[in-house]
Amino acid sequence: MLTISRLAREAGVNVETIRYYQRRGLLAEPVxxxxxxxxxxxxxxxxxxxxxxxxxxxxxxxxxxxxxxLDDGMHCxxxxxxxxxxxxxxxxxxxxxxxxxAALSQLVGRCEASRGKVSCPxxxxxxxxxxxxSA
Amino acid sequence: MLTISRLAREAGVNVETIRYYQRRGLLAEPVxxxxxxxxxxxxxxxxxxxxxxxxxxxxxxxxxxxxxxLDDGMHCxxxxxxxxxxxxxxxxxxxxxxxxxAALSQLVGRCEASRGKVSCPxxxxxxxxxxxxSA
DNA sequence: ATAGAGTCCGTACCCCACTACGGAGTCAAG
DNA sequence: CTTGACTCCGTAGTGGGGTACGGACTCTAT
Numbered sequence: 408m409l410t411i412s413r414l415a416r417e418a419g420v421n422v423e424t425i426r427y428y429q430r431r432g433l434l435a436e437p438v439x440x441x442x443x444x445x446x447x448x449x450x451x452x453x454x455x456x457x458x459x460x461x462x463x464x465x466x467x468x469x470x471x472x473x474x475x476x477l478d479d480g481m482h483c484x485x486x487x488x489x490x491x492x493x494x495x496x497x498x499x500x501x502x503x504x505x506x507x508x509a510a511l512s513q514l515v516g517r518c519e520a521s522r523g524k525v526s527c528p529x530x531x532x533x534x535x536x537x538x539x540x541s542a
Numbered sequence: 543m544l545t546i547s548r549l550a551r552e553a554g555v556n557v558e559t560i561r562y563y564q565r566r567g568l569l570a571e572p573v574x575x576x577x578x579x580x581x582x583x584x585x586x587x588x589x590x591x592x593x594x595x596x597x598x599x600x601x602x603x604x605x606x607x608x609x610x611x612l613d614d615g616m617h618c619x620x621x622x623x624x625x626x627x628x629x630x631x632x633x634x635x636x637x638x639x640x641x642x643x644a645a646l647s648q649l650v651g652r653c654e655a656s657r658g659k660v661s662c663p664x665x666x667x668x669x670x671x672x673x674x675x676s677a
Numbered sequence: 678a679t680a681g682a683g684t685c686c687g688t689a690c691c692c693c694a695c696t697a698c699g700g701a702g703t704c705a706a707g
Numbered sequence: 708c709t710t711g712a713c714t715c716c717g718t719a720g721t722g723g724g725g726t727a728c729g730g731a732c733t734c735t736a737t
Contacts, residue, residue, distance in 0.1 A: 411714070423696055426716085431694090444703070444714055453665050460668040464635050464642075465600035468694070474642075477649060480661030487653035490662065494646045500599045501639045504632055507599075507609075511629045514612060518622035526615030527625065530588050533595040547683065558726055561686085566724090579684055579733070603724070 414447040418455035425455070433458060433472050465500060506532040549582040553590035560590070568593060568607050600635060641667040 415422045428434040434454060437445045454475070461471040473489055480486075507529065514527035550557045563569040569589060572580045589610070596606040608624055642664065649662035 421696065422714090424694085427695060439715085442702075453669055456670065457665040457668050460638050461642075462694090463600050464638050465598050474664050477646075477662045478664040480659050483653045483656060483658065483660055486660055486662070487650055490646050490649045490653070494643065494650065497639055497643045497646060501636065501643060503595050503599050504636045504639065507596075508629065508632045508636065511612075511625050511632060514625045515622055515629065518618045518625070521618060524615050525618050525621055527612045527621070529609050529613040530592040533592050534588055535591065545683075546685090556726065557684090559724090562725060574685085577732080597724090 408446040408448065409451070411445065411447065414451055414455070417449075417452045418459070420455060420459070428455070428458065428468075431468055431472070433468060433475060470496075503533055543581040543583065544586070546580065546582065549586055549590070552584075552587045553594070555590060555594070563590070563593065563603075566603055566607070568603060568610060605631075638668055 409417070411425055412422050415425050418425075425434065429436045434451060437447060439445050457475070457478075458468070458471050461474060462468075466474065470493070474493060477486055477490055477493075510527055510529045510532040514525060517525050544552070546560055547557055550560050553560075560569065564571045569586060572582060574580050592610070592613075593603070593606050596609060597603075601609065605628070609628060612621055612625055612628075645662050645664045645667040649660060652660050
């Protein structure tokens, strides 16, 4: 069982961040033993680490809250709809990242050989294939 | 050749956003023909689309500016150092996304079958493998 | 020649995700 | 039983990434 400051330290965030996540509903506030001090578990550490990881890959706190709800368990119909939507987002991000990865690693490779100026077709790597809108 | 508002429309952003990116140095300001109006190219559209895609996968504008520098071309030594660093970030994000993808698609699969409550080990999917810190 | 739409530029404002601060309470060590 | 570190809670401030606004200018179309 951890105090709030240990939870924060183990998760690599500020104490205030924990309290902020509680206000936002991403983290439950443990019951306070009548005028005392709240206790946290290692599951809370994992939860905060997850939130931080989700943010790094571009999810907002609201989106992350939805992911956490899926983890917490909910009824199938709802869960499935949300999961499918998130899955779509995830796959788009994944595809973009893979294209960036390819472009960057090519650049590194070219740099190994050449000794002048080099550039990297990064911008092109992420252009939407325009089958749609022909304006 | 485009006006600023067409550039903005084609890239799906606000005119003010274009000007903001110029101030931040992510987009060059085309020369203004003496008391006239600036013109933009389709390359600028691509550039803005790239910025937006980079943001979706969790890069800040400063990081995105670095990626754009790589695209613009720079000297090998510098380029390579930056590219390798970004590549590392990209691969971490990729790994996290792949883990989330696996967890989500499992959840969707389970939902197909069951009809009660389901949950999804999302949090666990992103836990850092703790070889380090043994406190 | 003038109306209306668009541009230019500066400044101010907004939302999100924190982060800091301050006063009151708690708790363990000396 | 006091001191010092920590907790609790509310409220205020910060930085990133825009967004809005307003006045002067410019560029067509009529």
